[in-house]
Amino acid sequence: MARRGARPAPPTIEEITSIGAEHGITHIGVASAEILADTRATLFERKAAGLHDGMQFTYRNPERSTDPRRAVVEAQSVIVGARPYLSADDPPEPVSDHRAHARVGRYAWVDHYEPLRVGLRAIGARLKESGHRATAFADDNSMVDRAIAHRAGIGWFGKNANLLLPGAGSFFVLGSLITTAEYEPAAAPASDGCGTCVRCIDGCPTGAIVAPGVIDGARCLSWVLQKAGAIPPEFRTAIHDRIYGCDDCQDVCPISVRLGRRNTIDIDPDANDVQSHVDVLDLLDADDEVIEQRHGRWYIAGREFRWLRRNALVVIGNVADPTDRRVRSTVERYRADADEILAEHADWAAMRLDERHAAAPSS
Ligand code: B12
Ligand code: SF4
Ligand code: SF4
Known part of the structure; x- marks a missing residue:
């Protein structure tokens, strides 16, 4: 029998799995807290080769993002959790006259990271009761989420760089709980x-x-849409109707598409602000305050919303109705904008609308 006031034993993996499941975490794995030396070397190599294209995130300080003990001194284990983000029912396609709707990457339709962190913190609370330290990270610069999940045996690296979970695919967000408690790590990835x-x-x-x-x-559109500056002209048509995120390398993946539909999460549209599409004309009429309130949780370089307006102009050029008055007047207004980058993207949008109009079969 436990002594009065004695701390409870750390939770078993079964208990951890069941706390995670209460928060939508469907997969749990354990990795040792040793330095991820291979990933550290890869980060430096890719940085030296310029493949990071100035990205900070885990590249900012590879020594830190590959060492769990920098986050939790004397950490022994990293408990990794994966939570699906495909929704059981896709929201209906928006309908409008001018067809100027942009698509949002599925992972950003609602905030999937916060419920994942909440679940990991709930496991952490149980570990703390037993006298251990535990800190949760998900999509934070402090930890390479895929590499630690790979070490924890949760999945394999697909050729699209995403981590695919056996029997479930890649439409999952990943996070970890770094702790001083000791658990048996996965024997192999x-x-x-x-x-x-x-x-x-x-x-x-x-x-x-x-x-x-x-x-x-x-070259990755997911980054091209987040980063600062002019979008290289050679990518503008390929952006098509994307405003944030790109799903193509997962949408063509036979494993993730087939199994993803069996590993979904319920997104309650009444409880969540589901952002699967954005009306780009509304966005171009909105001020920073409104955009921040609506899209403030997205990563946009320097939190400068001009980069979302820039993306919106590209989408207009690619998909909006060239004969729609509101489309044309919005583009003309931006061609005269004091922001030279926005004015140049509006010039491009006008040119592309003309091109598409000229190519459209006359009725
Ligand atoms: C920076 C970043 C990005 C950047 C760069 C992506 C990249 N591939 O590096 C950009 C903005 C482009 C991006 C896009 C996306 N991201 Co992102 N991103 C991150 C972030 C913050 C760091 C990733 C990182 O460290 N990259 C550094 C490089 C070196 O790592 P890597 O690409 O994973 O490379 C590994 C493989 O190459 C592997 N490897 C080495 N040798 C070999 C050899 C072979 C043959 C193979 C197959 C693999 C392999 O080892 C490398 C190192 O671990 C993480 C969150 C985090 N803190 O970890 C999220 C994260 C990776 N992103 C995520 C998501 C969801 C996305 C998008 C799907 C979002 C979207 N819809 O637009 C796309 C997918 C793009 C893609 N195909 O990778 C999820 C991925 C979940 C999963 N199941 O894999 C993460 C883990 C966020 C999270 N916590 O859930 N992202
Ligand atoms: S398909 Fe999209 S997200 Fe995947 S690598 Fe290519 S541009 Fe990036
Ligand atoms: S499409 Fe999917 S299964 Fe095919 S190589 Fe890419 S990640 Fe692997």
């Missing part, structure tokens, strides 16, 4: 399930997967 498939490499609209598992940041 999950074995590769891609085989000879190369669909993601062929399906990337900009050729950003330059080798299996290796992304050239400068």
